[in-house]
Amino acid sequence: xxxxxxxxxxxxxxxxxxxxxxxxxxxxxxxxxxxxxxxxxxxxxxxxxxxxxxxxxxxxxxxxxxxxxxxxxxxxxxxxxxxxxxxxxxxxxxxxxxxxxxxxxxxxxxxxxxxxxxxxxxxxxxxxxxxxxxxxxxxxxxxxxxxxxxxxxxxxxxxxxxxxxxxxxxxxxxxxxxxxxxxxxxxxxxxxxxxxxxxxxxxxxxxxxxxxxxxxxxxxxxxxxxxxxxxxxxxxxxxxxxxxxxxxxxxxxxxxxxxxxxxxxxxxxxxxxxxxxxxxxxxxx
Amino acid sequence: xxxxxxxxxxxxxxxxxxxxxxxxxxxxxxxxxxxxxxxxxxxxxxxxxxxxxxxxxxxxxxxxxxxxxxxxxxxxxxxxxxxxxxxxxxxxxxxxxxxxxxxxxxxxxxxxxxxxxxxxxxxxxxxxxxxxxxxxxxxxxxxxxxxxxxxxxxxxxxxxxxxxxxxxxxxxxxxxxxxxxxxxxxxxxxxxxxxxxxxxxxxxxxxxxxxxxxxxxxxxxxxxxxxxxxxxxxxxxxxxxxxxxxxxxxxxxxxxxxxx
Numbered sequence: 001x002x003x004x005x006x007x008x009x010x011x012x013x014x015x016x017x018x019x020x021x022x023x024x025x026x027x028x029x030x031x032x033x034x035x036x037x038x039x040x041x042x043x044x045x046x047x048x049x050x051x052x053x054x055x056x057x058x059x060x061x062x063x064x065x066x067x068x069x070x071x072x073x074x075x076x077x078x079x080x081x082x083x084x085x086x087x088x089x090x091x092x093x094x095x096x097x098x099x100x101x102x103x104x105x106x107x108x109x110x111x112x113x114x115x116x117x118x119x120x121x122x123x124x125x126x127x128x129x130x131x132x133x134x135x136x137x138x139x140x141x142x143x144x145x146x147x148x149x150x151x152x153x154x155x156x157x158x159x160x161x162x163x164x165x166x167x168x169x170x171x172x173x174x175x176x177x178x179x180x181x182x183x184x185x186x187x188x189x190x191x192x193x194x195x196x197x198x199x200x201x202x203x204x205x206x207x208x209x210x211x212x213x214x215x216x217x218x219x220x221x222x223x224x225x226x227x228x229x230x231x232x233x234x235x236x237x238x239x240x241x242x243x244x245x246x247x248x249x250x251x252x253x254x255x256x257x258x259x260x261x262x263x264x265x266x267x268x269x270x271x272x273x274x275x276x277x278x279x280x281x282x283x284x285x
Numbered sequence: 286x287x288x289x290x291x292x293x294x295x296x297x298x299x300x301x302x303x304x305x306x307x308x309x310x311x312x313x314x315x316x317x318x319x320x321x322x323x324x325x326x327x328x329x330x331x332x333x334x335x336x337x338x339x340x341x342x343x344x345x346x347x348x349x350x351x352x353x354x355x356x357x358x359x360x361x362x363x364x365x366x367x368x369x370x371x372x373x374x375x376x377x378x379x380x381x382x383x384x385x386x387x388x389x390x391x392x393x394x395x396x397x398x399x400x401x402x403x404x405x406x407x408x409x410x411x412x413x414x415x416x417x418x419x420x421x422x423x424x425x426x427x428x429x430x431x432x433x434x435x436x437x438x439x440x441x442x443x444x445x446x447x448x449x450x451x452x453x454x455x456x457x458x459x460x461x462x463x464x465x466x467x468x469x470x471x472x473x474x475x476x477x478x479x480x481x482x483x484x485x486x487x488x489x490x491x492x493x494x495x496x497x498x499x500x501x502x503x504x505x506x507x508x509x510x511x512x513x514x515x516x517x518x519x520x521x522x523x524x525x526x527x528x529x530x531x532x533x534x535x536x537x538x539x540x541x542x543x544x545x
Contacts, residue, residue: 143373144440145379146338147370148390149366149367
């Protein structure tokens, strides 16, 4: 199959079923994963080689960060409130409602804040990035970049990768904070839990490590999300349908990657915690 | 005789099961203006993209000044591309940049050119293609199709290319704007020695600008073993070509096709 040379202009089109002797979706997925890895390595080379315009980085950072703040804040606030509502009745039954601060805050900081912020951004930013790059592919703007002596992968992907790497953890901080505010409002104002014990439990069980793990996850989610979105955009098929499909694939693949990586990173962070502090007692609320 | 600037040797291109080009041999001499004509889907645009390394052939090789493109390092390929200007079918202007920044893009990306010189060069190129003053700040979405083509041409010419590739430069334009583009192609050639390859199915463009015409035919309509290049010669010989398919194309006569 005719391809654009991977080490030159930009990676070639996605694998074609006909080109694979054994065929099948697993083979296509594996070839796609390999192609994505090469694409990502090339994008990272663009980051270290500063092969992009600073103005483009600023534009994407504003789009990813500032323009996404509203949805992230709303998501965080309501997740905190919902968690408080759902867990209160169980904890109240056994008289442990003051422990809600610890349970909810730990969940928000370690899991829900980073995962939900990343999923929200995969929908808002990832699919928009894929659609933008797919449109550039369809209208030959990516070919034009190559003809003007610029590596399109480095030039277009590196600033998007850096913007997501920096902005998604920052947005996660906002999701965490508003999650805490939402849960605290419901627990203290609606259910009348004693604030002293609520905060004491929270302080005892949520530490810098937990916040660090959550933000570390957000960094990984941000990087992977941007690389998946850009890869899909670059490999868009022609026409409006191709652009739409690229945007949808970007969201679906990024969502699956975030969930799988969340599991892997949770296992890894626990193992790392045990290596660093082998005598630490398991957290029991 | 000097070596050709561009050469295609037994080039074939296949996308999955679809074969687009097969065994194409072509040598283009320095400062020649070659029009590549043929029906839609015969592989004209693919041919242009092969020349600039945007696509790699599945068979055969493409040579630029005697060196096969697949042997060029990334840096050498970039250097080669900077010597080739490409006017895309829909101009392919960068949406997020205004007219000025589009034309300045290649100069800035190349580096080593002072901003004052960039400004001068951009203004010269925009004036050459007849863009009105005041259009510099407009976004691509705010200018007409003909103007987009002209800005695309100014962008391609900004780096003073040795080879110009035009992909259907007049498609979708009105007759006056078509002639404007034809005149600009001629003017470009008279201003600087440039080798030009023009992919088109506009016979007026062929008659006006071409030194040589190459006609490709869609593989799907060819019999096995038939060459894909149906005609390679001066534009004057098209109407009297031996092959009736060439004469039908030039005359725009579809009767034989409808009777198939």
